[in-house]
Amino acid sequence: MTGVSRVFGFVRDLLVAHVFGAGRLSDIFLAAFKLPNLFRDLLGEGALSSIFIPMYTDKNKDENFAKNVFSWLMVILLFIAILFEIFMPLVVWILAPGFADEPGKMDLTIVISRIMFGYVVFICAAAFLSAILNAFSKFLLVAFMPVLLNIMLIGALLTAAWFAPETVLYIMAFTVVLAGVIQFAILWARIRRHHFGLRLVRPRWTPAIKSMFKRLGISIIGNGFYQITIIVGTLVASFESGAVSWLYYSDRMIQLPFALIGLAVGTVLISSMSNAMAEKNMHSVYLQQNASMRQSMMFIIPCVVGLFVLAEPIIKYLFEYGEWTPESTHAVAMAIMIQVLVLPAMMISQIYSKTLYASQDVRTPVKTSIISLVVAAIIYVAAFKFVGYLSVPIGIVASGYLKNYLLRRACRAKGLIHTLPRTRWAILAFAALACIMGAGLSFVPIPNIWMLFVAIGGFGIVYLPIAYFIDKKIVK
Incomplete structure (x- = not known):
């Protein structure tokens, strides 16, 4: 639903x-x-x-x-x-x-x-x-x-x-x-x-x-870290006419794959990990973490590449009607191409956060969120003079990876996380495959919305079976 x-x-x-x-x-x-x-x-x-x-x-x-x-x-x-x-x-x-x-x-x-x-x-x-x-x-x-x-x-x-x-x-x-x-x-x-x-x-x-x-x-x-970060971004963006709307639509495009993939992974993970930790079965916890990382990255990495390469045609053919202008299309596409880079960090951060919550540690995620929010706000204000509204997606990406680093460090210090070599190699393979296909996709002409759907569908049809084969058969 x-x-x-x-x-x-x-x-x-x-x-x-x-x-x-x-x-x-x-x-x-x-x-x-x-x-x-x-x-x-x-x-x-x-x-x-x-x-x-x-x-x-x-x-x-x-x-x-x-x-x-x-x-x-x-x-x-x-x-x-x-x-x-x-x-x-x-x-x-x-x-x-x-x-x-x-x-x-x-x-x-x-x-x-x-x-x-x-x-x-x-x-x-x-x-x-x-x-x-x-x-x-x-x-x-x-x-x-x-x-x-x-x-x-x-x-x-x-x-x-x-x-x-x-x-x-x-x-x-x-x-x-x-x-x-x-x-x-x-x-x-x-x-x-x-x-x-x-x-x-x-x-x-x-x-x-x-x-x-x-x-x-x-x-x-x-x-609420991400939502509050967006609210602060709205404050800064309000000084540029149209920027509040540009950033809203950019964020909506980013949130769509995260909601469909990230929230599903997080909901399942918190329940299963809580049971494993209650039984003090850390081997099971590590296996669940690594499986969640591989599964989420298998789907989110092609979303990152696809949105980066196809940002402009996606916005053009979906939004450029009525009062929407080509200038707005370009502005939203630029924000998407930057902000989409935070998706892998958001996905992995969620796994780290759920791990800490499952271990009854609710304070560490809060501390990392506050630190990351402060850094994001500083970047918003400092970079706005030079790049305008694009300071907001830049700040979101930087603070997202900072939060990821802080959460990972906290999990490692408590012995709550262990990334298997198989997981590292699988993620690298997914990224390489998606980038190669994305490079090819950038040369495909997209004159209308039907060709856009064909390009996206073709990308998925080719990528997913190969990625699945890599994960199950090659990387072990």
Whole structure:
């Protein structure tokens, strides 16, 4: 279902690009959507579930514990919502200070941000309901919720033919909030059908509640490194008109393969490694790590090469319609060609992070994230004067590999990782094969979107069997 959600999200992005282009209104929508998206990513992508479910299970799925957590969560969310609504002008100025240079852009961003922020309360509450349903092995409905948001936004964008672009912007903002309400209502109804007595009670600050929110805070900081890095990048990019949109679409292209490959590998790995470490079977841990590295690199390396070589035609044939210009195509392609280089580091870093989490070390990933974020921010600011918005993807790549190095060093110091020679040789072979094919692909003329699909499909059809053969038959 994650793949289905990403496909609908991609269709949504295509329509946003068609309706708004990559200019003023696109910058406003994407900047305003950053905050609720950040909260959704941090809580909705599993942080709340990964902390709440083990504690909830340890307490034999105690309804009183769930009620107390839910009540505290709603108090905190309402407090955050009120705080952000009051200080939204300051928040927007901090996140996108460059918008003040363009008349009316900052004011409209504040209005749209205030409307959209209501989504945060409902989607974070929905994330908690999702965690409860997951604890009872109810997965399908939970997985469908992100798809619902994208379907509703696609519907809102289809009204563009009847309204002015600025009116469509308001329709989009209210649709985001409505989607949050509907997601919460659907999950609430499902929980009531399960005869689960969840309701608001007078919140009590118990040791269990303190422990849960402390762990949740640490997990959010550690898992939110990439999202926070993008937020800081938006701040810097706001000084260049259109750059917020360029970087958003670049990031979406990078996130697609990572979400489909990286999150799947990470979800499976954390469960299996936790069991192996509990049994003190480090040999099994090492084998799982190495298998995950080989499998993820087999798929992610050709994605890196393909996006690097085909960045311009991909953006041209997918986005260059309506208000989208050739200049925007070139700008996004340049950002992709730089930022895509971070994908291998992100994939391997996730394996290191999951290893540390499985060993009950939640602090090291947080420390490495903070250090890497500071380095990224320094690069953003220092390089912006020379390369403009491209300082952001440069900073993301540099900080991504720094985080990878720090996590690897921490794992080695604790004896938690051992990279087998077979894994090193396999990754080198995958890289060599992908680069040779990418070099050949760069000479293939791509006059239309159908030829683009043929080029991508041909690359995959030739690469994957050879890579599989290399991994299973040659490199041992």
